[in-house]
Every structure is written in structure tokens, then in C-alpha cells.
Amino acid sequence: MGRFFLNKMTPGAYGVKRLMSTTLVLLGRFRPKAGIPVLTYHSVDDSRSVISVSPTEFRAHMEYLKRSGYHTISLRELVECLHTDARAGHKKTVVLTFDDGFKNNYTEAFPVLRHHGFTATIFLPTDYIGGTCTWDKDKSIPELPLLSWEDIQEMSDRGIDFGSHGCSHAHLTRLPRIQLRTELLKSKCTIEARLDKPVAFFCHPYGETSHVTQQAAKECGYLGAFGSLDFGFAYNRDDVYDLKRVGTAHFSSLCDFKAGLLGTYEWYVKIKRLFFASLGRLEMRYKQ
Numbered sequence: 296m297g298r299f300f301l302n303k304m305t306p307g308a309y310g311v312k313r314l315m316s317t318t319l320v321l322l323g324r325f326r327p328k329a330g331i332p333v334l335t336y337h338s339v340d341d342s343r344s345v346i347s348v349s350p351t352e353f354r355a356h357m358e359y360l361k362r363s364g365y366h367t368i369s370l371r372e373l374v375e376c377l378h379t380d381a382r383a384g385h386k387k388t389v390v391l392t393f394d395d396g397f398k399n400n401y402t403e404a405f406p407v408l409r410h411h412g413f414t415a416t417i418f419l420p421t422d423y424i425g426g427t428c429t430w431d432k433d434k435s436i437p438e439l440p441l442l443s444w445e446d447i448q449e450m451s452d453r454g455i456d457f458g459s460h461g462c463s464h465a466h467l468t469r470l471p472r473i474q475l476r477t478e479l480l481k482s483k484c485t486i487e488a489r490l491d492k493p494v495a496f497f498c499h500p501y502g503e504t505s506h507v508t509q510q511a512a513k514e515c516g517y518l519g520a521f522g523s524l525d526f527g528f529a530y531n532r533d534d535v536y537d538l539k540r541v542g543t544a545h546f547s548s549l550c551d552f553k554a555g556l557l558g559t560y561e562w563y564v565k566i567k568r569l570f571f572a573s574l575g576r577l578e579m580r581y582k583q
């Protein structure tokens with residue numbers, strides 16, 4: 296909900312946030328992190344919804360990565376790095392991921408990725424391919440078109456990887472075991488059959504994950520999984536079936552993005568969550 300909150304900020308509050316981000320960038324430069332940032336994008340559009348980054352912002356992010364000497368690695372390379380405690384021979388390493396398979400990943404993001412020679416992984420909810428994102432009744436998210444199999448094939452042929460986001464974008468932690476395994480296996484097999492390539496990574500819808508779903512992902516042949524909404528880098532000590540990412544919809548400026556890449560923006564996210572959790576507890580106490 297970060298962006299939604301930030302959109303309602305007054306100019307004064309925005310200025311304070313900007314000053315804080317600048318401080319986080321300065322602190323981050325003195326405190327290089329050992330982990331690797333896995334950036335999460337969803338929709339690249341101008342709706343300013345909670346899951347959107349505008350095409351202009353996305354271009355600015357990618358240009359900054361290029362200009363700063365970052366190089367992208369695939370999720371397979373990420374897991375190898377985590378197992379071997381290496382950074383693929385490069386200090387400035389980043390992983391790009393997109394959830395939900397929005398059509399604008401092809402029309403807006405893909406040309407920019409190609410221009411910079413970047414790779415990425417897109418997580419697909421297979422039942423919805425070629426349709427629209429009707430799984431979510433959240434009115435703050437517009438009903439946007441999703442990728443077709445033709446778009447997916449073309450991007451796959453040109454170096455973009457595809458992972459599974461389940462079949463029906465279900466709340467996996469609420470499903471019986473048999474349905475959970477169907478979501479994990481059927482989606483994997485569907486993408487593999489269409490692209491004739493192995494699908495090795497899974498992303499839990501809604502960030503809802505548990506030991507049961509992570510174990511099931513492992514048993515279904517995935518090499519790793521994302522799910523937790525926790526904001527953070529991937530580290531070599533991490534469980535590869537519960538990897539954290541850096542959600543770009545939290546950012547309201549390029550300065551935030553820079554702090555996100557340096558690993559200091561997560562301090563702000565943690566403090567903000569603690570603040571809202573305390574507000575929630577106070578509200579509950581007041582109601583009782």
C-alpha cells in the first residue's frame with residue numbers, strides 16, 4: 296500500500312520523505328551489502344495504482360541501473376550465487392522480476408529491457424493468460440489486459456524467463472493439499488509445454504506463503520520460490536523457497552529507488568510497518 300499512502304502525502308511530508316531518502320542513499324554508500332536485490336514490478340502503467348510503476352519511472356529505473364554499472368542475472372544464476380556465496384563475478388548485480396504477467400510488461404517494459412540488454416523473469420497465473428486481471432476485487436487496481444501466449448513466446452525467444460504464479464492466482468495457504476499441488480504442478484507443466492523450457496521458480500500470489508506451500512513447491516520440482524511480502528535482499532544464508540524481494544511500488548522517487556538498491560530503504564519500510572502496526576493496535580484497543 297506504499298504508493299497509495301505516498302500519493303496522499305502533502306508537499307511538506309513529501310519534502311521530508313525526500314530528505315530521508317537522500318540520507319538513506321548516503322548511508323547506503325558507506326554500508327555496502329553482501330546480498331543481492333531482487334526487484335519486484337507488477338504493472339507498468341500510468342494508473343498510479345498500488346501495483347503500478349509508470350513507464351517513465353520504469354525507464355528512469357533501468358537507465359539508472361545501466362548508468363551505474365549494474366548487470367542483471369537470471370534467477371538460476373541468483374540461486375547459484377546464493378549457494379556459492381559469490382556475486383556472479385560482479386559487484387553490482389540485480390535481478391528483475393514481474394508478477395502477474397500484465398500486457399504492459401510486453402508493450403512498455405520489454406523494449407526498455409532489450410534496449411539495455413537486461414534479462415528478467417515474469418511470473419504467470421496460467422488460467423488468466425490472454426485475459427485480464429479479474430482475480431482481484433480490490434477496486435484500487437484497474438482491470439488491465441494480460442500477456443497472450445504469442446507475447447510470452449516472443450519474449451521467451453529473446454531472453455526473458457517465465458516462472459509460475461499458480462493457475463488461478465489463489466490464496467495458496469487456504470487451499471487443501473491436493474489443490475495446492477495442482478496449482479503448483481499444473482501451472483508449471485502448462486508453461487513448460489508451451490515454451491518447451493523448464494520452469495524453475497514459483498511466486499506465491501498475494502505474498503501468502505507458509506512452510507507447507509514452500510515444501511510443496513520444493514516437492515513439485517521448483518528450484519526456488521518467492522512469497523513473503525518482507526522487503527529485503529536475497530542472502531546466501533536464506534531459504535531459497537522463501538526469498539525476499541525489493542518491491543518497487545514502495546518508491547515515490549528515483550532517490551527511493553537508489554536507497555532500495557543500496558539496502559537502506561528497507562529500514563524505512565520496517566519503521567513504517569511498525570508505525571502502522573502500532574496504530575492498528577491502538578485502534579483495536581480504542582474499539583474494545
Ligand SMILES: [Zn+2]
Binds near residue numbers: 394395460464500501
Ligand atoms: Zn499476483
